[in-house]
Amino acid sequence: MTAPLHGLLTADPVVATSGVALFADALRDQAVPVTEVGWRPPMPGTEADLARVMADPRREAANATALARMTSAEAVLVDVAPASEALGLERGTFLHAGPPIGWDRASGPLRGALVGAVLLEGLADTPEEAERRLAAGEFDLEPCHHRGAVGPMAGVVSPSMWVYVLRDDVHGNTSWCSLNEGLGKVLRYGAYGPEVVDRLRWMGAVLGPILRQAVRSTGPVDVRAIIAQMLQMGDEGHNRNRAGSLMLLRELLPGMITADAPSSDVGEAVRFSGANEHFFLNLGMPACKLATRAAEGIPGSTVVTTMARNGTDFGIRVSGTGDAWFTGPANTPEGLFLGDYGPDDANPDIGDSAITETGGIGGFAMAAAPAIVRFVGGDVPFALRATRRMYELTVGEHPLFQVPVLGFRGTPVGIDVTKVVRTGELPQINTGMAGRVAGTGQVGAGLVTPPAECFPAALAALAAAVPR
Amino acid sequence: MTTHVELRRGAYHDSVSLLQVSRTVAGAPQVEAAQVAMATELNLEVLRGMGFDVPHDAGPNDLVVALRVTDDAAVSSGIAAVDDALRALAAPSGGTGTDDEVPPGTLGSAVRRAGAGLALVSVPGAHAVTETYDAIAAGASVMLFSDNVSVADEVALKDAAEAADVLVMGPDCGTALVGGVALGFANVVAAGPVGIVAASGTGAQQAMCLLDAAGVGVSHCLGVGGRDLKAAVGGRSTRQALRALADDPATEWVLVVSKPPDAAVLDEVRAEADALGLRVHWSTLGAGRPDLTAAVEDALRAEGSSVPDWPAAQADPDEQSLTRGPSLRGLFCGGTLAEEALLLAADALGPVASNLGHEPALGPGLTDPGHVVVDFGADELTRGRAHPMIDPTLRTARIADEAADPTCGVLLLDLVLGHGAHPDPAGELADAVRAARATAHSDGRALPVVVSLTGTDADPQGRERCSDALVAAGASVFLSNAAAARHALAELGAAR
Numbered sequence: 020m021t022a023p024l025h026g027l028l029t030a031d032p033v034v035a036t037s038g039v040a041l042f043a044d045a046l047r048d049q050a051v052p053v054t055e056v057g058w059r060p061p062m063p064g065t066e067a068d069l070a071r072v073m074a075d076p077r078r079e080a081a082n083a084t085a086l087a088r089m090t091s092a093e094a095v096l097v098d099v100a101p102a103s104e105a106l107g108l109e110r111g112t113f114l115h116a117g118p119p120i121g122w123d124r125a126s127g128p129l130r131g132a133l134v135g136a137v138l139l140e141g142l143a144d145t146p147e148e149a150e151r152r153l154a155a156g157e158f159d160l161e162p163c164h165h166r167g168a169v170g171p172m173a174g175v176v177s178p179s180m181w182v183y184v185l186r187d188d189v190h191g192n193t194s195w196c197s198l199n200e201g202l203g204k205v206l207r208y209g210a211y212g213p214e215v216v217d218r219l220r221w222m223g224a225v226l227g228p229i230l231r232q233a234v235r236s237t238g239p240v241d242v243r244a245i246i247a248q249m250l251q252m253g254d255e256g257h258n259r260n261r262a263g264s265l266m267l268l269r270e271l272l273p274g275m276i277t278a279d280a281p282s283s284d285v286g287e288a289v290r291f292s293g294a295n296e297h298f299f300l301n302l303g304m305p306a307c308k309l310a311t312r313a314a315e316g317i318p319g320s321t322v323v324t325t326m327a328r329n330g331t332d333f334g335i336r337v338s339g340t341g342d343a344w345f346t347g348p349a350n351t352p353e354g355l356f357l358g359d360y361g362p363d364d365a366n367p368d369i370g371d372s373a374i375t376e377t378g379g380i381g382g383f384a385m386a387a388a389p390a391i392v393r394f395v396g397g398d399v400p401f402a403l404r405a406t407r408r409m410y411e412l413t414v415g416e417h418p419l420f421q422v423p424v425l426g427f428r429g430t431p432v433g434i435d436v437t438k439v440v441r442t443g444e445l446p447q448i449n450t451g452m453a454g455r456v457a458g459t460g461q462v463g464a465g466l467v468t469p470p471a472e473c474f475p476a477a478l479a480a481l482a483a484a485v486p487r
Numbered sequence: 488m489t490t491h492v493e494l495r496r497g498a499y500h501d502s503v504s505l506l507q508v509s510r511t512v513a514g515a516p517q518v519e520a521a522q523v524a525m526a527t528e529l530n531l532e533v534l535r536g537m538g539f540d541v542p543h544d545a546g547p548n549d550l551v552v553a554l555r556v557t558d559d560a561a562v563s564s565g566i567a568a569v570d571d572a573l574r575a576l577a578a579p580s581g582g583t584g585t586d587d588e589v590p591p592g593t594l595g596s597a598v599r600r601a602g603a604g605l606a607l608v609s610v611p612g613a614h615a616v617t618e619t620y621d622a623i624a625a626g627a628s629v630m631l632f633s634d635n636v637s638v639a640d641e642v643a644l645k646d647a648a649e650a651a652d653v654l655v656m657g658p659d660c661g662t663a664l665v666g667g668v669a670l671g672f673a674n675v676v677a678a679g680p681v682g683i684v685a686a687s688g689t690g691a692q693q694a695m696c697l698l699d700a701a702g703v704g705v706s707h708c709l710g711v712g713g714r715d716l717k718a719a720v721g722g723r724s725t726r727q728a729l730r731a732l733a734d735d736p737a738t739e740w741v742l743v744v745s746k747p748p749d750a751a752v753l754d755e756v757r758a759e760a761d762a763l764g765l766r767v768h769w770s771t772l773g774a775g776r777p778d779l780t781a782a783v784e785d786a787l788r789a790e791g792s793s794v795p796d797w798p799a800a801q802a803d804p805d806e807q808s809l810t811r812g813p814s815l816r817g818l819f820c821g822g823t824l825a826e827e828a829l830l831l832a833a834d835a836l837g838p839v840a841s842n843l844g845h846e847p848a849l850g851p852g853l854t855d856p857g858h859v860v861v862d863f864g865a866d867e868l869t870r871g872r873a874h875p876m877i878d879p880t881l882r883t884a885r886i887a888d889e890a891a892d893p894t895c896g897v898l899l900l901d902l903v904l905g906h907g908a909h910p911d912p913a914g915e916l917a918d919a920v921r922a923a924r925a926t927a928h929s930d931g932r933a934l935p936v937v938v939s940l941t942g943t944d945a946d947p948q949g950r951e952r953c954s955d956a957l958v959a960a961g962a963s964v965f966l967s968n969a970a971a972a973r974h975a976l977a978e979l980g981a982a983r
Contacts, residue, residue: 023731024654027604027628028707028738032668035597035627037618038609040576041503041877042632042671045906046607048947051668054601057590058610058618059499060548066613073620074643404589411592441617442592 077319116174117329128209135211181227233274257381307378354465379432527871631657661688679704689821904942
């Protein structure tokens with residue numbers, strides 16, 4: 020039999036302290052190893068909810084289950100198909116990023132993307148008409164997340180847009196994401212000019228079918244394996260996807276060049292895909308969605324399963340509270356700007372791409388991608404610290420996604436609402452910045468955090484759900 | 488002279504650290520008075536008492552900086568002194584200093600990182616439950632120093648702890664000694680055969696020091712929280728502690744220090760101890776029961792040890808010509824020591840007003856023309872303030888008030904040494920005693936002062952040195968708190 024209390028009375032004491040520094044000093048004076056927490060009061064007004072949720076006997080096991088599901092979810096690219104077919108998306112329905120929102124409160128870039136999508140679907144002849152019909156409520160708007168899909172930036176998906184189809188056979192889930200349009204004036208950043216709509220038409224007519232043939236001929240692509248490798252090649256999977264994009268292209272290239280299509284179309288599809296350093300983002304996102312989706316709906320779990328923004332609101336969803344959104348006004352990212360753009364041109368945070376941080380990459384894997392600081396601002400120690408800070412907010416480490424510079428430690432994964440509320444530290448998100456005015460496109464890239472109030476609100480709902 | 492008051496919202500520091508800051512700033516050039524404290528109601532009252540105007544919307548998560556300086560020009564240097572002192576607190580310890588090192592954000596993280604078997608929680612009470620669950624989940628036993636934890640939370644925490652095979656020592660546990668390491672307020676005593684299970688902090692310290700004076704050492708002192716042996720808590724931690732001590736090769740017998748336990752709980756705990764083959768002696772302070780000293784003496788005799796003469800040093804008596812006030816004034820830092828003094832005094836004197844939860848109860852000013860015992864460590868006197876064993880300011884002020892009060896016939900005080908306590912408490916108390924006696928003498932009154940001094944010579948402050956300083960200031964000093972109380976009663980002519 021082992022000694023009672025884990026050998027407390029016979030071991031040399033090692034002590035952790037939270038509170039009065041004097042007591043830690045008194046222990047150090049006795050040559051006792053002490054680890055001191057820099058304790059601060061939690062977010063205001065959360066004491067009672069915290070105590071209730073911390074006391075929930077289901078919590079530890081529920082969070083362990085959430086972590087196990089999140090890190091065991093597969094992500095295999097199995098097909099490329101029009102959204103009408105893959106998602107059953109009806110004509111006149113438009114998916115968008117973030118929590119639910121109507122036209123009246125939609126930000127510039129989301130409005131711009133919706134206008135572009137209405138034009139693409141032929142539901143209006145001019146941007147003005149598209150805007151009028153959207154404002155009149157003639158179309159249905161719905162979050163991507165409500166259909167198990169994700170979309171970067173504005174995240175607008177319409178029936179004729181092609182999407183990647185990813186499967187997690189372990190948990191029996193499917194996720195979808197649109198094809199990446201490249202950088203600059205693109206729909207996801209709110210641009211809707213003729214070149215934007217023309218590009219989308221070409222993607223539907225040429226690129227989508229060629230990618231479908233490639234996926235179907237060269238077989239399913241293990242996206243999770245690419246993420247594991249790209250983290251060891253200087254990518255973090257949100258704002259830096261260079262290695263991932265090349266590896267994806269390597270997988271698809273044999274099937275693309277042998278596709279049944281005119282060689283000029285194949286050439287253009289290959290050139291377009293190869294020139295796009297965010298080609299992989301639209302696969303990394305649904306891969307993370309499959310991971311977080313597997314962790315949804317576990318009673319008592321305080322793990323965040325969604326972080327998403329629509330350009331106006333930032334919303335989170337939590338495993339133990341199911342489909343409920345907890346929202347607050349989206350922050351505006353801080354970072355570096357393209358060309359002459361400056362802080363006044365940036366729209367508040369937008370996009371479903373924070374699913375990458377929710378799944379343990381992106382800002383959480385920043386230590387794996389020190390070169391990112393040239394793009395989002397900060398210095399290399401900052402990038403290392405960012406990942407280290409996130410370990411203090413998460414329930415575990417990812418067994419496959421590893422950070423070489425941290426001794427191949429797994430990335431921090433599974434944001435715990437209680438830890439966010441207790442420490443007051445917010446999840447670190449790397450992101451692109453959209454122009455505030457509809458039609459502008461991308462203006463920069465940088466760093467952002469969720470609005471703090473999402474987390475106490477989620478905590479209150481978790482507390483209310485603890486069985487009496 | 489200029490006063491400056493500013494509020495720094497959301498800037499949290501613990502009360503002990505702020506005490507250091509206040510003292511440092513008060514000693515800076517051109518600063519006449521300084522108080523840097525969290526804006527709890529108690530602290531706001533103290534600030535108003537010091538003559539500062541405090542903003543009405545200040546709350547307990549706001550930091551108040553209040554300065555009285557020589558002139559307007561000195562305000563900025565005073566603020567700079569505050570900022571310097573606060574910055575000096577900021578450097579968190581435990582990190583290795585590399586540029587990307589991040590300190591643990593939560594107690595659970597600290598426990599896991601360090602492989603700690605024990606966590607010490609001393610955050611304000613409203614947050615203590617959360618910290619304790621976190622430590623339990625990380626697999627550590629917890630010394631829960633914080634108070635203001637509800638009985639329901641205490642029971643749930645102790646059930647969670649037992650399921651994880653860890654011990655919750657507390658809540659409101661001031662003292663523990665585990666594997667030779669002193670936690671919280673604890674005295675330096677020799678290692679030996681006695682395991683102490685304590686539902687009382689200063690009671691445990693008194694017992695440890697008496698045993699030490701008798702030449703009997705202590706293996707461990709496990710606090711269990713003052714309510715553990717009440718019916719609602721059912722001795723949950725006591726039973727765990729006894730099981731662990733029964734298994735401990737260093738422990739031969741056990742002394743349980745507690746207020747009177749619930750009878751049914753006592754029977755259960757006794758039966759369990761018997762089944763474990765553990766010899767347990769009880770010191771249960773209460774009306775009609777032996778005092779702490781007597782209980783320790785009984786245990787020593789039962790275990791075949793001899794009982795020494797407990798250290799005592801008497802001051803020269805006041806001149807007979809001086810007049811004497813009629814009332815006992817007991818001003819304590821230790822709750823159990825105050826309780827014991829109250830029991831002995833009430834037995835000899837009849838009603839004694841106190842803030843210890845007995846009738847008659849003291850009003851808000853904690854004053855009464857009759858006999859009085861005040862516990863300055865009570866919850867309501869420590870919100871946002873360090874415990875009086877660290878910061879005796881409020882009691883020191885009260886000693887001066889009593890000295891000027893003709894109804895005060897004798898001052899009965901305690902002083903507790905050891906780790907965690909004030910580094911030179913006797914010096915400050917001796918000054919207060921000397922000043923108090925001078926005040927009384929100048930009014931033609933005698934003022935005998937009796938000090939219950941709990942400590943050992945191995946304590947950082949040194950018991951004998953402290954005793955000498957107090958006797959030199961005119962106080963009579965006793966190791967046994969009961970003996971101190973009886974001496975004070977004798978000074979009133981009321982001893983039995």
